[in-house]
Amino acid sequence: MATPREIRALELTPVEKAKEVHFKNPPVSFYEALGQEEGMKDLMYDFYDKIYESNIAHFFPQDEDEFDEVKFKNSKFFIQICGGPKVYKDQTKDMELNEYMVRLHDDFSITEKSRIEWLGTMREALVDKAQHVDIELIKEFWNYLEQFSKLTVNTFEDGSTYYASYTQAKED
Numbered sequence: 001m002a003t004p005r006e007i008r009a010l011e012l013t014p015v016e017k018a019k020e021v022h023f024k025n026p027p028v029s030f031y032e033a034l035g036q037e038e039g040m041k042d043l044m045y046d047f048y049d050k051i052y053e054s055n056i057a058h059f060f061p062q063d064e065d066e067f068d069e070v071k072f073k074n075s076k077f078f079i080q081i082c083g084g085p086k087v088y089k090d091q092t093k094d095m096e097l098n099e100y101m102v103r104l105h106d107d108f109s110i111t112e113k114s115r116i117e118w119l120g121t122m123r124e125a126l127v128d129k130a131q132h133v134d135i136e137l138i139k140e141f142w143n144y145l146e147q148f149s150k151l152t153v154n155t156f157e158d159g160s161t162y163y164a165s166y167t168q169a170k171e172d
């Protein structure tokens with residue numbers, strides 16, 4: 001079990017340009033405790049509903065069908081990355097899952113401010129949909145998101161860009 005206060009206390013560390021990022025994929029026990037495919041879908045659909053109310057809404061498709069497609073694919077990715085069934089594998093061809101995901105974000109100019117908004121939105125979705133999950137498992141999921149999301153930041157305050165090379169990301 002987790003309280004809203006515990007979930008909202010999940011911490012965020014700042015991105016540092018070109019610094020190596022270490023992360024660990026979330027454990028399958030998080031996925032199972034969340035409620036497997038249905039639980040993950042519930043969390044991700046709630047997340048995207050909140051994204052559309054957030055200050056990063058403009059990054060995402062405004063067309064309803066395209067938006068549905070993103071929601072759907074996003075849920076599949078998170079099912080697979082947590083060690084659930086490999087329902088996203090047709091998207092990635094032969095690429096490693098996390099590497100594919102970093103490269104997919106290269107098409108968008110993502111700043112630290114956008115990353116903070118993305119993570120803050122996810123934290124609120126966890127408050128809505130994951131209170132039945134042990135806080136220690138939520139922390140493991142969060143640590144993955146918090147670290148991995150650093151690799152999606154490619155645009156910096158001084159206007160420069162930097163696209164993280166995947167070798168610079170080390171999975172523990």
Ligand code: HEM
Nearest residue numbers: 056059060061073074077108110114115118145148149152
């Ligand atoms: C832990 C970090 C993140 C993960 C795991 C993640 C994961 C995903 C996934 C699974 C998709 C759908 C991919 C598909 O179409 O097959 C996606 C799309 C997208 N994400 Fe992320 N994301 C992360 C962080 C961010 C951040 C910080 C932003 C900032 C704005 C962002 C913006 C987007 C955009 C714009 C799309 C594409 C929407 C479209 O297809 O038009 N993501 N992301």
